[in-house]
Amino acid sequence: MKKLTQKIKPIYTLGFLLIGLSFLFAFKSDKNGVADKGYAIGDVVADFKLKSTSGKYVSMADNRLAKGYIIVFMCNHCPFSKAYESRIMALDRKFAYLGYPVLAINPNDPNAYEEDSFENMQAIAKAKGYSFSYLQDESQATARAFGASRTPSVYVVKKEGDKFILQYIGGIDDNTQDPNSVTKRYVEDAVSNLLAGKPVVGNFTKTVGCAIKWKDA
Incomplete structure (x- = not known):
């Protein structure tokens, strides 16, 4: 039995090593969770018009009271x-009434994961009681324009006149697994600074998440 255990251990070690390497390469396949091409901090973000789970089409320009968006x-x-x-x-509960509502966008190809279909988006939005608009990026053009490559990833934009200026790119906070152990709240701090008329400190952080499932070209 002891000899058998000794033989099995190297197999498990090799297996964990391969999993670790595949995980590492997956995260190195893009630039800090952001595609090579896309908006940079300070860029003007083009408006989009996407279908929400309510059946209506939503754009950033629709909400004239918005100071910006998460x-x-x-x-x-x-x-x-x-x-x-x-x-x-x-985040939506805290900042929507202050002028920075959440706009959530699903960019995934539903053929890759049926769970990401529009019908399932509607079901989960209703079941969870989303207070924010949940939009389908069916053509994936919006995700490509932003340079998004992972879910979840966040872009905070500030409205200046009739333009939307990108102020923050990255993750939500510094602890995916345990919200009670978060020490840095990147998005919350970014929006709070903007509301206070201050520049965003640390306007780019690494995005950790699942790779977006792109449609075949």
Whole structure:
């Protein structure tokens, strides 16, 4: 039995090593969770018009009272998106009435994961009671324009006149697994600074999440 255990241990060690390497390469396949091309801090973000789970089409220009938006690329199936779901809802509750509502966008190809279909988006938005608009990026053009590559990833934009200027790119906070152990609240701090008329400190952080499932070209 002892000899058998000794033979099995190297197999398990090799297996864990391969999993670790595949995980590492997955995260190195893009630049800190952001695609090579896309908006940079200070860029003017082009408006979009996407179908929401309510059946209506939503754009940033629709809300004339908005001072900006917390734009979150998320989806139904990703465990990282699921882990952050309650925190995304909390961000909307805290900042929507102050002029920075959440706009959540699902960019995934539903053929890759049926759970990310529009019908399932509607079901989860209703079941969870989303207070924010949950939009489908069916063509994936919006995700590509932003340079998003993972879910969830966040882009905070500030409205200046009739333009939307990108102020923050990255993650929501510094602890995916345990919200009670968060020490840095990146998005919350960014929006709070903007509301106080201050510049965003640390306007770019690494995005950790599931790779967006792109449609075949």
